[in-house]
Amino acid sequence: MECVVQGIIETQHVEALEILLQGLCGVHRKSLKIHELCLKSGPNLGTSPSEVRLLCDLEHSEPAWTVRHVGGAMRGAGADQISVNVRTMVESKVSSNVLRLFYALGYKLDHEQLRVGFSFNFRRGAQMTVTVSSVNKMLRLHATDEAVPITPGIQLVEVTAPATTENYSEVAAAMSSFCEYLAPLLHLSKPGVSTGVVPTAAAAAASLMSDGGGTTL
Amino acid sequence: MPVKWVLHWQPNAGTSVNSQILTEVSQCAESINGVKGGRWKATLNFYRPMLKDQVNPAEFPRDFLGISLQEQPSKYYFVIRGQRIVLEADSNIQNIMEKLQSYKSRVALNFEGFQYQLGDFQLRVGKVVPLHSESLRGIVMEIDYLPISSWEKSHQIMSEFYDIWQEALQKRSLPGHFARMEPNFGDYGLGDQYTLPHTAVQYASIMLQMIATAQSVRN
Numbered sequence: 001m002e003c004v005v006q007g008i009i010e011t012q013h014v015e016a017l018e019i020l021l022q023g024l025c026g027v028h029r030k031s032l033k034i035h036e037l038c039l040k041s042g043p044n045l046g047t048s049p050s051e052v053r054l055l056c057d058l059e060h061s062e063p064a065w066t067v068r069h070v071g072g073a074m075r076g077a078g079a080d081q082i083s084v085n086v087r088t089m090v091e092s093k094v095s096s097n098v099l100r101l102f103y104a105l106g107y108k109l110d111h112e113q114l115r116v117g118f119s120f121n122f123r124r125g126a127q128m129t130v131t132v133s134s135v136n137k138m139l140r141l142h143a144t145d146e147a148v149p150i151t152p153g154i155q156l157v158e159v160t161a162p163a164t165t166e167n168y169s170e171v172a173a174a175m176s177s178f179c180e181y182l183a184p185l186l187h188l189s190k191p192g193v194s195t196g197v198v199p200t201a202a203a204a205a206a207s208l209m210s211d212g213g214g215t216t217l
Numbered sequence: 218m219p220v221k222w223v224l225h226w227q228p229n230a231g232t233s234v235n236s237q238i239l240t241e242v243s244q245c246a247e248s249i250n251g252v253k254g255g256r257w258k259a260t261l262n263f264y265r266p267m268l269k270d271q272v273n274p275a276e277f278p279r280d281f282l283g284i285s286l287q288e289q290p291s292k293y294y295f296v297i298r299g300q301r302i303v304l305e306a307d308s309n310i311q312n313i314m315e316k317l318q319s320y321k322s323r324v325a326l327n328f329e330g331f332q333y334q335l336g337d338f339q340l341r342v343g344k345v346v347p348l349h350s351e352s353l354r355g356i357v358m359e360i361d362y363l364p365i366s367s368w369e370k371s372h373q374i375m376s377e378f379y380d381i382w383q384e385a386l387q388k389r390s391l392p393g394h395f396a397r398m399e400p401n402f403g404d405y406g407l408g409d410q411y412t413l414p415h416t417a418v419q420y421a422s423i424m425l426q427m428i429a430t431a432q433s434v435r436n
Contacts, residue, residue, distance in 0.1 A: 050316075
């Protein structure tokens with residue numbers, strides 16, 4: 001299970017965001033380059049369609065693969081009162097022939113993308129990861145060297161935190177509290193609830209860039 | 218990781234496996250000075266596709282297995298023998314398969330028994346039983362040669378030990394023998410250095426033989 005929020009930021013303000021995050025998180029950033037393949041079950045397989053994501057971490061010399069299954073978000077009155085999405089998420093590290101296995105099982109490639117950026121993993125009331133990345137599409141199948149941004153000039157920011165059925169409320173609260181620090185630069189909300197860029201972003205970014213994060217926003 | 222051979226009991230035509238044979242095999246291990254050690258266990262799941270009505274099942278693999286091995290309880294191994302695929306994953310890949318609901322484990326088998334130490338060799342003798350049942354479906358053996366991890370380099374000494382073992386067993390006049398399959402590991406993308414995926418592939422190969430044997434006994 002995990003809590004998650006997303007938002008967007010103009011690429012020109014990413015450097016300022018990084019300065020802010022560096023100050024807030026107190027850890028070093030990690031570079032990120034992930035080839036994400038979204039597979040869906042073929043028409044005859046399963047009583048209902050299923051989807052699975054294969055993530056190939058290209059940041060190191062030896063690519064590392066993960067299989068991820070994301071479930072639907074929690075619904076109902078309780079969910080409406082929380083400002084983050086709470087959803088099931090299971091991940092498993094796998095060996096590199098995982099795509100071949102899923103093809104053999106009857107899964108098809110629905111789409112693929114390349115995420116390039118950075119992330120911070122830290123603890124602030126809960127263990128959290130902030131990922132800032134451009135989302136790119138491949139011009140040819142699997143050609144990660146020939147990827148172009150899907151939305152030029154805009155990058156995706158995602159904050160995730162692992163949670164359990166017992167503690168998701170506390171995790172959600174910690175996440176909401178952390179997101180308030182980012183509010184001058186970007187607005188984070190439940191995935192699928194788009195709020196666009198924030199009007200204060202330019203001024204906030206300028207302030208951060210001028211004194212390297214010493215200013216309290 | 219030491220090289221391992223996985224063997225399965227091949228009953229003579231017209232006979233089937235029984236617990237007396239298992240007892241005799243275990244006693245044979247002790248009679249050649251095998252020092253009995255702790256228990257061991259492996260689990261194998263047969264996965265079947267969940268298909269909509271009137272769909273031709275031949276489109277989907279019939280030999281999709283999942284295996285968990287004692288040496289690495291945090292890992293799980295998938296094998297699709299027909300396509301020569303072996304995948305190593307974290308054990309919670311089973312949770313992902315459950316959530317996908319596209320394949321379900323229809324039959325689960327436990328391989329369990331005792332280990333025996335014989336100098337540089339480690340033997341495991343195990344019964345094959347369905348989960349939550351004591352009905353004996355087969356007998357397996359594992360032979361590890363601890364000093365060597367190269368499949369090629371270990372072949373001669375493993376063959377010599379295998380011959381000694383068969384000879385010791387023959388004196389008990391049992392209605393069958395231990396057979397082995399030697400899969401082409403290269404087809405699975407596996408190298409000469411022995412790994413747990415090699416073990417998973419050997420188990421997948423002997424399952425094919427065990428199923429064929431069971432079917433011929435029924436016929």
